[in-house]
Amino acid sequence: MMEQETRRLCDEYEVLDILGRGGFSVVRRGIRRRSNTHVAIKTLRRFGGGGGITFPMNRNVTGEKPRAAAASNSNLNSIKKGWWKQVSVSDALLTNEILVMRKIVEDVSPHENVIHLHDVCEDASGVHLVLELCSGGELFDRIVAQPQPYSEAAAAAVVRQIASGLEALHRANIVHRDLKPENCLFRDHTENSPLKIMDFGLSSLEEEFTDPVVGLFGSIDYVSPEALSQATISSKTDMWSLGVILYILLSGYPPFIAQSNRQKQLMIMAGEFSFYEKTWKNISSSAKQLISCLLTVDPHRRPSAHEILYHPWVIGDSAKQEEMDAEIVSRLQSFNARRKLRAAAIASVWSCSMLLRTKNLKNLVGNYDLKPEELDILSQHFKKICVKGDNATLGEFEEVLKAMKLSSLMPLAGRIFDLFDNNRDGTVDMREIICGFSSLKNSKGDDALRLCFQMYDTDRSGCISKEEVASMLRALPEDCLPADITEPGKLDEIFDRMDANSDGKVTFDEFKAAMQIDSSLRDVVLSSLRPI
């Protein structure tokens, strides 16, 4: 019986190159053989033992017939009931994403601004979500790369699209809960391409509030006060995140900036932000008024997606058409580059985006080959450090290094620490430390170089492309870089020196060889590991 239902992904889809990686997934380009349609295939990996849940293949979930998935409803319900208890955290997340995507197919699709699910397949390597392909890049990437001038009107068009997607999701009782710029992709490269909300891994179906995973993931920049204080999550939670995105869109920096994560949390919970005169003086008051509404601590007083679709700034009436200060775009550019650098570091060691508080460290590092003793040590340090706050200082980080018998890396501790201290607040999230470890653990002798290489190789293709070098260099603090780096041709020169066989790609061997013979190159490249 299962035989009949189990289709192999490869039978129906040609699986091509990697489009991106997330904490729990690999996303590849694919072509559906029968129709020659291009798709994105998001493979969610199963961790360890799992709870033995299998997903019945839904042969009919196709883009053409959005309601076809309804047939599997009874099955969804049986999965829902008590599934949380039976499965590991990661399996639960995986189940969740599929449940939410199916609900989207049933109740939301097709919608211009919400990603569409075509199909689901499962095999030994995990569950494959066959998604609408979005090849137009992430929200901020496009804005900073755009040759045409950037204006409030352009930002308003972005907000309109996100709000429109949210409105449809919220109507279907779906709360995204992880809304951030990297989860908004343009469908294609055309000028009028729609922007799509994607990545429903943390989303919830609003009627169910039992909520095991709250706010433990990624950056807290976009997380609402109610999520931080573990109060009730509602559709208004997404509206807060939209407020944060809008603030960044118009200033190039996030509304809540603090010396530590803890402090940032407090600021968010108090709704403590301001419009610094210098940056905001030229921004229309209507935009500021909208941001203030969205960043209201009391969710009941926050506007809904439906409401803001009628806001004069959002519809474009009061959004200025003139080009914004160049400074805003350049700040957005470096904000974006930093975020990517950090994401690359995290993705390069694959998944630690989870859980400080679930105690299930084994699940978290299950795939990293850490010995039981090592896990023990880590977990002790976790407890110690996490008691007083979420982040570790350099001193604590060094202690952990020692405890992990990685003392040989002590001279590098500062650099490694710095690498993970993305917001330069002198502390590092423990998740990031784990990422750092596994990366170091897996790379023996060439630690620093390998780490560097991985950081450049953002798509994990095993090779570095020129764009990857460029985006990495852009992410570095200016004073780490040679003065002539911005000169025309300099980047090509650096790249060509590494690409020994001139095939346009740099492999790790080429990378290493280049570093060994060329010390000035080593300086540039290793600057990514150098504390400022």
Ligand SMILES: Nc1ncnc2c1ncn2[C@@H]1O[C@H](COP(=O)(O)OP(=O)(O)OP(=O)(O)O)[C@@H](O)[C@H]1O
């Ligand atoms: N439909 C798509 N079309 C094109 N690229 C995609 C698509 N879906 C995902 N990607 C790429 O893959 C990356 C990872 O996808 P996604 O964010 O869904 O994964 P994730 O494992 O849930 O990640 P996260 O760690 O953010 O939770 C994205 O940042 C994006 O670059």
Ligand SMILES: [Ca+2]
């Ligand atoms: Ca994502």
Ligand SMILES: [Ca+2]
């Ligand atoms: Ca996700």
Ligand SMILES: [Ca+2]
């Ligand atoms: Ca090469």
